[in-house]
Amino acid sequence: MNVTKDIRYIGVNDHEIDLFEGMYIVPEGMAYNSYVILDEKVAVMDTADRNFVQEWMGNLEAALEGKKPDYLIVQHMEPDHSSGISAFMEAYPEAKVVATAKAFTMMKNFTGTDYTGRGIVVKEGDKLELGSHVLTFVTAPMVHWPEVMFTYDSTDKVLFSADAFGKFGALDAEDEEGWACEARRYYFGIVGKYGAQVQAVLKKAAALDIQIICPLHGPILNENLGYYLDLYNTWSSYGVESEGVAVFYTSVYGHTKEAAEFMAAKLQELGCPKVAISDLARDDMAEAVEDAFRYGKIVLATTTYNADVFPFMREFIEHLTERNYQNRKIGFIENGSWAPTAAKVMKGMLEGCKNTTFAETEVKILSAMTEENKAQIEALAKELINA
Structure with missing residues (x-):
């Protein structure tokens, strides 16, 4: 699936899961989203859950069309998004992994290595040039883990938003109730404690020209973005959504x-x-x-x-x-x-x-x-x- 001319969706759908994070019922499954940006240099955005690493690797290989990835950008180390790191780094030994310092600490805890010599530590405002695409990293600590960052592609005006703007449900499942219902349950269940931190990152996002939001769960948002941003502002400020x-x-x-x-x-x-x-x-x-x-x-x-x-x-x-x-x-x-x-x-x-x-x-x-x-x-x- 094409997000833009140069950005491909390579995520997977999980219909085997019964409880997300061992707690939340997900009758419509879950999506573990991942993306690849094809430019002079190729960047892969996050991986997938451990039960779907091989399927994800297959999706990546198909999207690459013979190219080799230069970077794996890790925005969030939760295992449903990071379990493919080891397989990726082994399959593409010349690629580098890009993440925050805290993410590299977690990487060592999860994988046994922090990929010394192959890692690029980034912080707020750092940029990565791929060719025509320039990525800017936006730190988003405690949304909802401390190592989280967003990535903004100023060329296609895409915000890769980690777990923010996510929702329950696989992408190939019917969604009769619309985005807000399962996005709200997801937000308050998983992110809700960290309203102040979400407010802080929303202020950063307000300074960006965003046309598309690519979250790590749920659908890609590419129209009426004010609706989603307004809801997130209401939720994270603990405002009243409905009378x-x-x-x-x-x-x-x-x-x-x-x-x-x-x-x-x-x-x-x-x-x-x-x-x-x-x-x-x-x-x-x-x-x-x-x-x-x-x-x-x-x-x-x-x-x-x-x-x-x-x-x-x-x-x-x-x-x-x-x-x-x-x-x-x-x-x-x-x-x-x-x-x-x-x-x-x-x-x-x-x-x-x-x-x-x-x-x-x-x-x-x-x-x-x-x-x-x-x-x-x-x-x-x-x-x-x-x-």
């Missing part, structure tokens, strides 16, 4: 579920523009995290469990706080048969979140929802809608 309320619950015998569903129905009845609801014990946790960051208001409904909160709710809140959850309003529904403490525990877990407020309306259920509880839930729904 609405997301309701998250755990329930043992169904009473808290009933309250959560009543809350969702009441929000819809009162005209809330969008209502999402998640059963944290059964729904994909990464999807729930995605919704918590998408909307500006959330409701947490759970039972007291061992004088704490139900384990799936605790796990969910920990996912939020470790990703710097902020700029939100949160309502609580707690349940307990003799000593409900869930709301207190949840507030304690979330009290360090920046610019986050708790709803004044409190809903405390003692075993089963009553008419009084329904009135409290309606009051909470009105408070959230009018906030």
Whole structure:
């Protein structure tokens, strides 16, 4: 596949994987993207996952059409992108590898060598001339590993963005929901903690004339780039993407579920523009995290469990706080048969979140929802809608 006249796509699709990074379900598989720039000198951008190195090498050889690569540019050392380094360096003994100093340290850890004598260490603003193409390296530490860099080709105005702007899903899979859905789940699951670092690199990118974005996962972006850049700016600044309320619950015998569903129905009845609801014990946790960051208001409904909160709710809140959850309003529904403490525990877990407020309306259920509880839930729904 041609990206431009001189840039070829040589990545691979993975439909064998069940959990990406051992955690995220990927029913549509994954793409491990790699590119080759054909000029007077030839540069290869990243490699592939270890299960697909031979397929990737075949793609590279076909794209080269008899040429020999001069450089392997390693933007990110995560093994799904770097596992082909050793095979490449063995197959092309005259090629040099280009990476940041931290990447070379990781390279030695992963491969047993840092390719002394064959390595070119680059830093912010360094350039590499291929002929008509001039590459500029843009450091992007902690997006989402410390060694990461982007590469900008000023000739074709292409930004090779490492894991940024990536999404779940193989490139040959059907994408009925559009880019944002799986890109959002990918971002908040994997990159979300590092919003400040993403903001920093977006400021660098704003100074570049970018016409095409080539990420290491997901499709090549070559139109309406403002849409993708605006979303990344919203996500990395912890802004509100969609007006609405997301309701998250755990329930043992169904009473808290009933309250959560009543809350969702009441929000819809009162005209809330969008209502999402998640059963944290059964729904994909990464999807729930995605919704918590998408909307500006959330409701947490759970039972007291061992004088704490139900384990799936605790796990969910920990996912939020470790990703710097902020700029939100949160309502609580707690349940307990003799000593409900869930709301207190949840507030304690979330009290360090920046610019986050708790709803004044409190809903405390003692075993089963009553008419009084329904009135409290309606009051909470009105408070959230009018906030």
